[in-house]
Amino acid sequence: MSAVIDIQDLWVEARSSGGSFQPIVEGVTVSVYPGEVVALIGESGSGKTTTALSAMAYSKPGCRIVGGSITLNGRDLLKLDQEERRQLRGREAAYVAQSAAAAFNPAIRVGDQVIESTAIHQLMPRDDALREAVKLYQRLDLPDPERLSSRYPHQVSGGQLQRLMAAMAMSSSPALLILDEPTTALDVTTQISVLSAFKDLIRGQNTAAIYVTHDLAVVAQIADRIVVMQNGKVMEAGATEQIISRPENAYTQTLMAAVRPPPKSISVEGEGSDQTDDETIVSVDSITAGYGRTETKIVLQDVSVAVPRGKVVGVIGESGCGKSTLARVIAGLLPQRSGEIYHHGQALPHVARRRTRSVLKNIQIVFQMPDVAINPRHRVREILGRPLDLFIGLSASARESRIDELLELVELPTSYKTRLPGELSGGEKQRINLARALAAEPEVILCDEVTSALDTVVGKAIIDLLKKLQANLGVAYLFISHDLSTVASFADHVVVLYAGRVVEQGPLASVLAPPFHPYTRLLLNSVPELRTDWLDGVVASKAHLDHLGQAVDSSKVGCPFFNRCAVAVNDVCNRRDVPLRQMAQGHTVACHLELDALRE
Amino acid sequence: MVRLLIRRILLGIVVTWVVSMMIFAATELLPGDVCHAVLGQGATEQSLESCRERLQLNQPMHTRYLQWLGRLATGELGTSLANDLQISDQIGARAWNTVRLAALTALIAVPLAVLLGLIAAIRADSSVDRGISIGTLCFISVPEFFTGVLLVYILAVQLRWMPAVANYRDLTRGDFLEVIEALALPIATLTFAVLAHMTRMTRTAVLNVMSSPYIEQAILKGASRSRVIIRHALPNAVAPIVNVIALNLAYLVSGVVVVEAIFRIPGLGTLMVESVIYRDIPTVQAIGMLFCVTYVGFNLIADVMAIIANPRLRHPR
Amino acid sequence: MSAASQVPSGADLKTRFTPSLIIGLVIVGFWLLVALFGPALAPHLESDIVTDMSYAPAGEVGLLGSDYLGRDVFSRLLYGARMTMGLALLVTLLSFSLGVILGFIAAISGRWIDGLMSRINDALMAFPSIILALIVMSALGTSLMIMIATVAIIDSTRVFRLSRALAMDISVMDFVDVARSRGESLWWITVREILPNTLAPLAAEFGIRFTFAILFISALSFLGLGVQPPAADWGVMVKENLQGLLFGSAAALMPAASVASLTVGVNLIVDWFLSRLGGDVSQELMN
Numbered sequence A: 001m002s003a004v005i006d007i008q009d010l011w012v013e014a015r016s017s018g019g020s021f022q023p024i025v026e027g028v029t030v031s032v033y034p035g036e037v038v039a040l041i042g043e044s045g046s047g048k049t050t051t052a053l054s055a056m057a058y059s060k061p062g063c064r065i066v067g068g069s070i071t072l073n074g075r076d077l078l079k080l081d082q083e084e085r086r087q088l089r090g091r092e093a094a095y096v097a098q099s100a101a102a103a104f105n106p107a108i109r110v111g112d113q114v115i116e117s118t119a120i121h122q123l124m125p126r127d128d129a130l131r132e133a134v135k136l137y138q139r140l141d142l143p144d145p146e147r148l149s150s151r152y153p154h155q156v157s158g159g160q161l162q163r164l165m166a167a168m169a170m171s172s173s174p175a176l177l178i179l180d181e182p183t184t185a186l187d188v189t190t191q192i193s194v195l196s197a198f199k200d201l202i203r204g205q206n207t208a209a210i211y212v213t214h215d216l217a218v219v220a221q222i223a224d225r226i227v228v229m230q231n232g233k234v235m236e237a238g239a240t241e242q243i244i245s246r247p248e249n250a251y252t253q254t255l256m257a258a259v260r261p262p263p264k265s266i267s268v269e270g271e272g273s274d275q276t277d278d279e280t281i282v283s284v285d286s287i288t289a290g291y292g293r294t295e296t297k298i299v300l301q302d303v304s305v306a307v308p309r310g311k312v313v314g315v316i317g318e319s320g321c322g323k324s325t326l327a328r329v330i331a332g333l334l335p336q337r338s339g340e341i342y343h344h345g346q347a348l349p350h351v352a353r354r355r356t357r358s359v360l361k362n363i364q365i366v367f368q369m370p371d372v373a374i375n376p377r378h379r380v381r382e383i384l385g386r387p388l389d390l391f392i393g394l395s396a397s398a399r400e401s402r403i404d405e406l407l408e409l410v411e412l413p414t415s416y417k418t419r420l421p422g423e424l425s426g427g428e429k430q431r432i433n434l435a436r437a438l439a440a441e442p443e444v445i446l447c448d449e450v451t452s453a454l455d456t457v458v459g460k461a462i463i464d465l466l467k468k469l470q471a472n473l474g475v476a477y478l479f480i481s482h483d484l485s486t487v488a489s490f491a492d493h494v495v496v497l498y499a500g501r502v503v504e505q506g507p508l509a510s511v512l513a514p515p516f517h518p519y520t521r522l523l524l525n526s527v528p529e530l531r532t533d534w535l536d537g538v539v540a541s542k543a544h545l546d547h548l549g550q551a552v553d554s555s556k557v558g559c560p561f562f563n564r565c566a567v568a569v570n571d572v573c574n575r576r577d578v579p580l581r582q583m584a585q586g587h588t589v590a591c592h593l594e595l596d597a598l599r600e
Numbered sequence B: 001m002v003r004l005l006i007r008r009i010l011l012g013i014v015v016t017w018v019v020s021m022m023i024f025a026a027t028e029l030l031p032g033d034v035c036h037a038v039l040g041q042g043a044t045e046q047s048l049e050s051c052r053e054r055l056q057l058n059q060p061m062h063t064r065y066l067q068w069l070g071r072l073a074t075g076e077l078g079t080s081l082a083n084d085l086q087i088s089d090q091i092g093a094r095a096w097n098t099v100r101l102a103a104l105t106a107l108i109a110v111p112l113a114v115l116l117g118l119i120a121a122i123r124a125d126s127s128v129d130r131g132i133s134i135g136t137l138c139f140i141s142v143p144e145f146f147t148g149v150l151l152v153y154i155l156a157v158q159l160r161w162m163p164a165v166a167n168y169r170d171l172t173r174g175d176f177l178e179v180i181e182a183l184a185l186p187i188a189t190l191t192f193a194v195l196a197h198m199t200r201m202t203r204t205a206v207l208n209v210m211s212s213p214y215i216e217q218a219i220l221k222g223a224s225r226s227r228v229i230i231r232h233a234l235p236n237a238v239a240p241i242v243n244v245i246a247l248n249l250a251y252l253v254s255g256v257v258v259v260e261a262i263f264r265i266p267g268l269g270t271l272m273v274e275s276v277i278y279r280d281i282p283t284v285q286a287i288g289m290l291f292c293v294t295y296v297g298f299n300l301i302a303d304v305m306a307i308i309a310n311p312r313l314r315h316p317r
Numbered sequence C: 001m002s003a004a005s006q007v008p009s010g011a012d013l014k015t016r017f018t019p020s021l022i023i024g025l026v027i028v029g030f031w032l033l034v035a036l037f038g039p040a041l042a043p044h045l046e047s048d049i050v051t052d053m054s055y056a057p058a059g060e061v062g063l064l065g066s067d068y069l070g071r072d073v074f075s076r077l078l079y080g081a082r083m084t085m086g087l088a089l090l091v092t093l094l095s096f097s098l099g100v101i102l103g104f105i106a107a108i109s110g111r112w113i114d115g116l117m118s119r120i121n122d123a124l125m126a127f128p129s130i131i132l133a134l135i136v137m138s139a140l141g142t143s144l145m146i147m148i149a150t151v152a153i154i155d156s157t158r159v160f161r162l163s164r165a166l167a168m169d170i171s172v173m174d175f176v177d178v179a180r181s182r183g184e185s186l187w188w189i190t191v192r193e194i195l196p197n198t199l200a201p202l203a204a205e206f207g208i209r210f211t212f213a214i215l216f217i218s219a220l221s222f223l224g225l226g227v228q229p230p231a232a233d234w235g236v237m238v239k240e241n242l243q244g245l246l247f248g249s250a251a252a253l254m255p256a257a258s259v260a261s262l263t264v265g266v267n268l269i270v271d272w273f274l275s276r277l278g279g280d281v282s283q284e285l286m287n
């Protein structure tokens, strides 16, 4: 049996900002056989997408393929002219992009885009193609398949669009499917249904597939073989089982080490060890906050959280649930509508500028995007020096040596003092951000998704650093993340946020063990685990996938999770205010169900 | 969408209303009154009085404003301060020259600019694109009077291909060829002035669309170049291009004033400039209002078309 | 339209001289020298009548011939350089200070003040610029001071819009929020956090405004509403000698070509700047 796609010794160059061409893919060899899924993994910029796109003889603007051979179904693509290449694209190989929302043309109906390949290559009449599309929609569990074709992209939700991308790719029954991080932009709870839909489809059609991702746990579910890339080169290639359980290459081992264990497997000794008599530094009480002038955009509703001295409070929830808003309210960047923020029991003014210097000093914030969180025109010395001047007040020489100390604290060379942010990598910028917060010697640092924009390995190093600082300096964190594994590996106390409301909170151990709030349970079950049979195991209980297509509903009556909850009680959950149940010391769950029901 | 359209049209009306107030208020800026300013130091008490009478300066401001609006609406604009001719007659006699010049220019410039902009965008970074880019950069930079003077100097004076001065007054009745011959140079001058901006902005708008992920997706489906452009790029480029056109038809309004002066065409532009020199304020106000309404109208049309062209608004969730 | 996605990086600005940039620098440098030293080197005064021959051809009288009154075109061209460029620079400086200061104030102050200022700006921008100038000048007269003020105010509306947009884009960035959460004053935030990040696009805008001022002023002069004779201004010179074209005199062509070359030169420099700034910002500037 011959390979569907056989890429040998591929070299690709890209134009650098100076105008000269630099290699970005160096001698990569990959081949995929029918019915096989090969994953390309590696951190961002390692050349995964470039390699995958070359299988369609395509390179992004500014890039060019300079060497090697690419054989698709027995033909060497690099020997074909433009027109012959065009004939292959969409017919023999199809592409699923990372962001479906951007890859769908906003001006054309979904159906016409799904069947466009068949129209371009005149594979079948339009009516037949549309009928086939409806069958694909059904197999992908898309709601309302009969009418879906006539919608416009903005009328379809993100998770559904991503599945429609798969339908679009499969409409012409290509021999090769290229999937480029197709679930990265999705929330975990949505990712699971999309992932299983993709898997069914590929298995069902016996299609060969190249799956690009940076997430090893996702790869484990779907790939037969894995190719690990770094800096444009292949580090290691092998069967999925082998790479996951016995990585040989040093870089692969680092990647594996950075994967956090799934939260379910974490066992925390001593249930509910916190709360007791730790002094509370910062707390918010029944905060309601939102954007805009009118009441239309309420984002946080009745949120109460407390951060004890030296502890880590993790805040978890999907994107848009109001996590960042919470941090902004506490930092005094967004005045709340109602409720109070307390610092050592004292209510704080809503706006940062009105707060006392000592309050400002003791509550620091670190943002998600390292690129925009520091002023690109300020040098590192200025960035770290400003909080020193404001909050500490040192002589010139003491200031200078304190800056050195701070850089050492975040494990950066002191020579970085004179650099501009543009001269630092993403991880280094994030360390500077952290050092700036530390400069004020705060009691608590609000960390908003501080690792989300970083590659896994770099992110893990930041988490390790945070842990070390906590142990050495006794600083507390409000640690916000959409990634349950990260929070679970780190937090003492966990707050689960859904549609701007706290649905469950308590000591880490109690939150990770039954009784669960139904949403927490869903989250826990959705985090992919690093074993190849995880997805099949989860999807065996297909019931819980059914509700996930729904968009988050933030209606004010009843339980916000109602439309996605597998165990919801109609006429109760959607009608009545949700009671807050005390489970154990400091552990609360907001749900209509009784303790026993939540336990199973 | 309908609500959005209605809101946009109402906004257009409000803008027109504000503009009319500002134009009216221009006369109130003066330290003395208009008559003092217009008739100068040597004016007799009697002439001042008759002037005030004519402009009804004795009445309160808001009454005069309302009366002025009424006169604008009915076209009874009264007589000019410079001579005793009816303002509406003067405008009527000259408007056709201006409208004809502007309309013919638009007819040539708009399709040409869109075409050039498309070519430049589709062949981005090729030598064609660079040529268009340098050419348009030069034409953006040079004043209309330079293009005009150069064209006259080369085509009419040196080569004697066409008349340097035409008798525009008789053109009203002239046959088509005569009109074209007489207006060729003014139209060419004006075209160069608006063409460059329109071409550049069209190019940017199309390039923006062409760099979207959905264009790449279409290419990866095997769509041909023409399919990518016609089916995928153009529908999304319509709104920005329409905006570009409207914006530049507004440049046309300004350009017309200068071009009429170069070629001494008796149009609204020259009338307005003459009136400014004679401080004939009522005439200036009337023509200014006319130009502004046209300008606001173009922008309104562009916005309306952009709203209609947006699938998100046409097919709400 | 938003530049929020990326702060233009200044590092790129240092790199790569292109041929068109060099041409632009040479042209602008040349005219700057002419404006500074030209009048001192001119063979005649701007108002001297040197011959009784109108429209004498180049070479016969002076270097470039004589104009409709028999004045030396070459000398008037040198004086005109100072007049035209000086006026344009003055207008640009005025409009720039006005636009940037008000734009920043609008961007950082509350909804109410910003709304009011923006509406006024919108109203001014609802006029075609030359029409607005004509209306104002018909009411207030056509003195030089009034022309300068009018053009500067009209010009500042675009500066206002750009600097407000730039400041807004930057002020929602996380590093500004970090400064706010430190309790920094509005002054510090504006001057230390926002302003440095707007300098590059504002520099490009200065060039654009400068060419606009040159074109606008010479157009007004050409219409007889700007600089008044006998002062030499390039626009005035075109107007005065327009008739001469019919007799084959290039006296109108020379000043027109001078304006054109100067503005082309400035635009070549601006274009280079824009290409270094990246798409979003340059589009904001172009419109």
Ligand SMILES: Nc1ncnc2c1ncn2[C@@H]1O[C@H](COP(=O)(O)OP(=O)(O)O)[C@@H](O)[C@H]1O
Binding pocket: A291, A292, A297, A299, A317, A318, A319, A320, A321, A322, A323, A324, A325, A326
């Ligand atoms: N500046 C803003 N103006 C209006 N709405 C906003 C703004 N910032 C965030 N939102 C909305 O508030 C909600 C919560 O946002 P955010 O707190 O950023 O969520 P998270 O951090 O959990 O992803 C989202 O629906 C988002 O669209």
Ligand code: SF4
Binding pocket: A517, A518, A519, A559, A560, A561, A562, A563, A565, A566, A567, A568, A569, A573, A578, A590, A591, A592, A593
């Ligand atoms: S209240 Fe009802 S809908 Fe909400 S989580 Fe509990 S069971 Fe589900």
Ligand SMILES: [Mg+2]
Binding pocket: A320, A323, A324, A448, A449
């Ligand atoms: Mg967030």
